[in-house]
Amino acid sequence: MTSSPASGAVRTGKPARTAPAAHPFVRYAVRRVITSILLVIGVTLVTFVLTNLVPGDPVAAALGQRAAEDPTIVAHFRAEYGLDKPLVLQYFTYLGNLVHGNLGVSTTTHNPVASDLAKALPATLEIAIGAIVLSVIIGVVLGTVAAYRRGKVSDHVLRVVSLAGLSVPTFWLALVLYYVFYFKLHIAPGSGRLSSDFNTPHTVTGLYTIDALLAGQLDTFFDALSHLFLPVLVLTLYTVGLLTRFVRTAVLEILDQDYVRAARAKGLPTRTVVWSYVLRGASIPVLTVVGLAFGSLLSGTVLVESIFSWPGIGSYAYQAASHLDLPGVMGVGLLIGVMYLLVNLIVDLLYGILDPRVRIA
Amino acid sequence: MVYRSAKTRIAIGSAVVALALVVTGCSSGKTTGSNSAAKTITIDKAFDLKTADPGRMYEPTGELVDKALYETLLTFKGGDVSKVVPGLATLTQSADAKTFTLTLTGTHKFSDGSAITADDVVFSLDRVIGVKGNPSFLLDGVTVTKQDAKTVVLTTKTATPALPAILANPALGILNSKVVKAHGGTTTDKDAAEKYLNTHSAGSGPYILSSLNLASQVVLTANKNYDGSDKPTYTRVVIQNVEGPTQKINVQGGSADVALDLSGTQATGLSGSVNVTSDPSANVIFLLLNQNPKISKITSNPSFVKAVKEAIDYSDLVSIAGKGTSQAPGVVPSMFLGALGASDALKTDATAAKADLAKSGYKGQSVTLNFPSDITLNGIEFPTIAQRIQSQLKAVGITINLAPAPVATELDAYRNGTENIGLWYWGPDYPDPSDYLVFTPGNVVGLRAGWSATADAGISSLAAAATVGGTDTERAAQFEALQKALNTSGPFIPLLQPGNNIAAKSTVTGVVYNSVWTIDIAALGKK
Numbered sequence: 001m002t003s004s005p006a007s008g009a010v011r012t013g014k015p016a017r018t019a020p021a022a023h024p025f026v027r028y029a030v031r032r033v034i035t036s037i038l039l040v041i042g043v044t045l046v047t048f049v050l051t052n053l054v055p056g057d058p059v060a061a062a063l064g065q066r067a068a069e070d071p072t073i074v075a076h077f078r079a080e081y082g083l084d085k086p087l088v089l090q091y092f093t094y095l096g097n098l099v100h101g102n103l104g105v106s107t108t109t110h111n112p113v114a115s116d117l118a119k120a121l122p123a124t125l126e127i128a129i130g131a132i133v134l135s136v137i138i139g140v141v142l143g144t145v146a147a148y149r150r151g152k153v154s155d156h157v158l159r160v161v162s163l164a165g166l167s168v169p170t171f172w173l174a175l176v177l178y179y180v181f182y183f184k185l186h187i188a189p190g191s192g193r194l195s196s197d198f199n200t201p202h203t204v205t206g207l208y209t210i211d212a213l214l215a216g217q218l219d220t221f222f223d224a225l226s227h228l229f230l231p232v233l234v235l236t237l238y239t240v241g242l243l244t245r246f247v248r249t250a251v252l253e254i255l256d257q258d259y260v261r262a263a264r265a266k267g268l269p270t271r272t273v274v275w276s277y278v279l280r281g282a283s284i285p286v287l288t289v290v291g292l293a294f295g296s297l298l299s300g301t302v303l304v305e306s307i308f309s310w311p312g313i314g315s316y317a318y319q320a321a322s323h324l325d326l327p328g329v330m331g332v333g334l335l336i337g338v339m340y341l342l343v344n345l346i347v348d349l350l351y352g353i354l355d356p357r358v359r360i361a
Numbered sequence: 362m363v364y365r366s367a368k369t370r371i372a373i374g375s376a377v378v379a380l381a382l383v384v385t386g387c388s389s390g391k392t393t394g395s396n397s398a399a400k401t402i403t404i405d406k407a408f409d410l411k412t413a414d415p416g417r418m419y420e421p422t423g424e425l426v427d428k429a430l431y432e433t434l435l436t437f438k439g440g441d442v443s444k445v446v447p448g449l450a451t452l453t454q455s456a457d458a459k460t461f462t463l464t465l466t467g468t469h470k471f472s473d474g475s476a477i478t479a480d481d482v483v484f485s486l487d488r489v490i491g492v493k494g495n496p497s498f499l500l501d502g503v504t505v506t507k508q509d510a511k512t513v514v515l516t517t518k519t520a521t522p523a524l525p526a527i528l529a530n531p532a533l534g535i536l537n538s539k540v541v542k543a544h545g546g547t548t549t550d551k552d553a554a555e556k557y558l559n560t561h562s563a564g565s566g567p568y569i570l571s572s573l574n575l576a577s578q579v580v581l582t583a584n585k586n587y588d589g590s591d592k593p594t595y596t597r598v599v600i601q602n603v604e605g606p607t608q609k610i611n612v613q614g615g616s617a618d619v620a621l622d623l624s625g626t627q628a629t630g631l632s633g634s635v636n637v638t639s640d641p642s643a644n645v646i647f648l649l650l651n652q653n654p655k656i657s658k659i660t661s662n663p664s665f666v667k668a669v670k671e672a673i674d675y676s677d678l679v680s681i682a683g684k685g686t687s688q689a690p691g692v693v694p695s696m697f698l699g700a701l702g703a704s705d706a707l708k709t710d711a712t713a714a715k716a717d718l719a720k721s722g723y724k725g726q727s728v729t730l731n732f733p734s735d736i737t738l739n740g741i742e743f744p745t746i747a748q749r750i751q752s753q754l755k756a757v758g759i760t761i762n763l764a765p766a767p768v769a770t771e772l773d774a775y776r777n778g779t780e781n782i783g784l785w786y787w788g789p790d791y792p793d794p795s796d797y798l799v800f801t802p803g804n805v806v807g808l809r810a811g812w813s814a815t816a817d818a819g820i821s822s823l824a825a826a827a828t829v830g831g832t833d834t835e836r837a838a839q840f841e842a843l844q845k846a847l848n849t850s851g852p853f854i855p856l857l858q859p860g861n862n863i864a865a866k867s868t869v870t871g872v873v874y875n876s877v878w879t880i881d882i883a884a885l886g887k888k
Contacts, residue, residue, distance in 0.1 A: 056770035190616025196403040196599035220390025311577035324769040
């Protein structure tokens with residue numbers, strides 16, 4: 001997450017017209033963006049190679065048992081999806097198409113992969129954003145409390161709770177919570193993003209809650225919101241466990257710092273010490289974990305999506321992988337890679353904002 | 362602090378204004394008013410949906426959807442797939458099963474109100490052949506000719522007694538040719554109508570397509586111009602993609618009216634406000650032992666094959682499979698013409714198995730059993746069955762090495778005939794015993810078991826006799842004889858015919874399992 005040393009001044013021996021030096025943060029941001037673009041190209045290569053190394057024939061997986069025996073149909077299928085071309089040519093064709101935003105056509109859905117992902121991503125984003133926001137709020141509070149009450153009963157309880165959140169398998173938790181909250185207590189709706197007697201709101205963002213509000217459909221908004229409850233809860237319980245532990249550790253390290261002791265000695269109110277000194281100091285490692293956790297939420301919700309019939313990226317990835325849908329698998333791999341890079345880029349840029357030493361290093 | 366307060370006030374004010382705008386302009390996102398809301402039915406199905414285009418569709422979810430959207434020339438009544446009945450047309454068939462004359466009844470209309478003509482029939486069937494999609498093989502070798510405005514003749518070079526049953530498949534649903542052509546439809550592989558047919562339907566079925574999302578749900582609404590006998594009770598149908606465990610909770614909790622993919626274990630114990638319909642599915646799980654000595658010397662040994670058949674404890678396998686599952690007496694499922702009775706099924710005999718094993722010269726070497734590790738068929742998990750077979754064979758002294766792999770990768774080895782022992786299943790392409798001729802020497806599944814065309818002259822001659830056809834009684838006798846011979850000397854071991862369990866709220870009527878399209882949605886009623 002650090003960058004290379006900034007270039008020094010140009011020594012030409014004579015006065016030269018010099019462009020006004022860019023702000024250190026801008027230089028830092030540009031470097032991070034360029035690195036990210038190079039990494040994206042690397043991701044395409046890795047995704048392509050790995051996908052094509054998988055044993056098995058996509059034709060066998062995509063066509064029915066009889067159709068796969070018919071040479072005419074098989075030849076037509078290979079030609080339609082470009083599988084009859086050499087691998088290297090396939091890669092460069094893929095890269096060329098990628099520049100135009102074309103991720104190929106899914107052999108499973110017969111739709112452009114980009115269009116499939118555009119439909120699936122908002123579904124995942126809706127639960128991932130909800131989960132990360134709640135997790136950060138709860139995790140920071142619990143982690144800070146645990147650190148401040150180090151060694152006391154409340155600290156031990158919080159550590160056990162966070163460990164439980166990390167240890168319980170999410171698919172099991174999802175099934176249990178669904179059974180309890182939906183079937184037994186009737187306080188959560190059934191699976192899916194909307195109840196079956198609601199029409200899907202007109203797509204603007206793909207986030208049903210936002211689209212329902214934009215369409216002025218309050219009943220749809222509340223229905224969509226209620227469907228978010230359980231998936232977000234399950235993902236939050238896991239992520240809170242992770243964040244609580246990291247925040248506790250980070251805060252404990254900061255609490256021993258001289259500047260925090262000095263702040264306390266000056267008699268500053270605890271609230272000021274916590275917000276302005278401790279949490280700001282702990283923010284860098286916490287931010288790293290938040291970034292990783294968000295990336296993980298975007299890419300690793302397969303089982304939760306399966307239990308709650310949530311048509312997001314996880315479900316799409318599973319479907320593509322189980323059908324050896326190479327364009328679909330590559331599309332998901334690339335999307336997840338790009339999302340991780342994007343999240344890391346944002347985290348890096350936030351480092352620069354939070355800690356000036358990073359941007360001038 | 363003053364600045365922060367001002368910001369807060371601005372934020373609160375903006376939120377109030379936004380909320381006020383939303384509330385004043387708000388409308389309902391619900392589909393129906395309270396009176397007609399009762400006419401929506403929600404069906405949970407684990408999707409394998411790829412398209413709603415009949416010319417390209419060949420998956421169970423697609424069959425379910427297209428059965429509701431399109432009518433076929435011939436059809437089946439309820440769950441009885443052994444007898445074809447008229448659909449859009451009546452059938453006259455030549456004695457040699459090579460000429461099939463279909464005469465439109467003239468009583469049905471497309472959903473746009475236009476009449477169904479012979480041109481629509483010719484276009485629809487030619488399109489299935491021409492687009493080279495998954496269902497194209499259904500009409501292999503079939504020539505479609507218009508005789509007059511109401512009559513179409515289908516001819517084949519060889520006897521095709523299965524054709525009437527094939528014509529009942531929703532993949533051969535009749536399309537409104539004018540509409541489809543207007544949206545890129547052709548009878549060649551240049552056809553571009555799939556996109557349109559995934560957003561609209563162009564048929565004469567009891568429902569029309571309202572929306573389709575391959576990953577989440579399909580919404581159908583009643584076709585006002587439908588003229589068929591089973592007018593739908595429900596005006597709106599929501600088929601949603603839900604996995605088995607969640608389906609059970611949904612139907613118990615009331616958010617789904619029908620759950621189509623419950624395993625035997627999940628179906629057990631459901632009662633009260635939920636009814637369960639358990640029927641044998643048309644799938645058959647079987648073992649194959651490779652007869653190619655180059656692949657495996659031991660599995661190609663007839664005495665070894667016999668020993669394995671005798672060593673398997675079939676009732677034990679049935680017991681772990683759960684509700685509705687039975688032993689498969691032959692490769693043809695029980696609801697099809699020519700199926701064997703339970704008394705003809707293979708029987709366990711450990712003593713005989715040990716004797717045959719000794720005769721085979723087996724020296725205790727490890728034999729590999731390949732199977733798809735990620736297949737769950739009607740709730741039966743293949744790894745569980747494979748492990749049980751391994752322990753059963755160990756009891757008579759056969760060492761089995763389990764080799765699981767994801768189906769997408771294992772399919773290659775299966776189709777290339779390189780597995781020593783394979784655990785697979787066969788789902789019917791159409792409900793006729795001739796679909797099972799693939800299990801004979803030199804045919805598709807026979808070759809996967811390394812069984813060449815000249816490997817067993819006796820079985821080949823029985824298969825040749827069954828291909829010719831005849832009356833239903835004659836055909837039934839031919840296929841029974843063929844399967845008995847397969848059980849005696851073939852390389853296949855029919856294991857299980859899994860149960861199909863459908864759970865529905867007790868207020869839902871008309872839930873009848875059909876092995877081709879699972880259920881006829883239009884036949885569902887309300888108490």
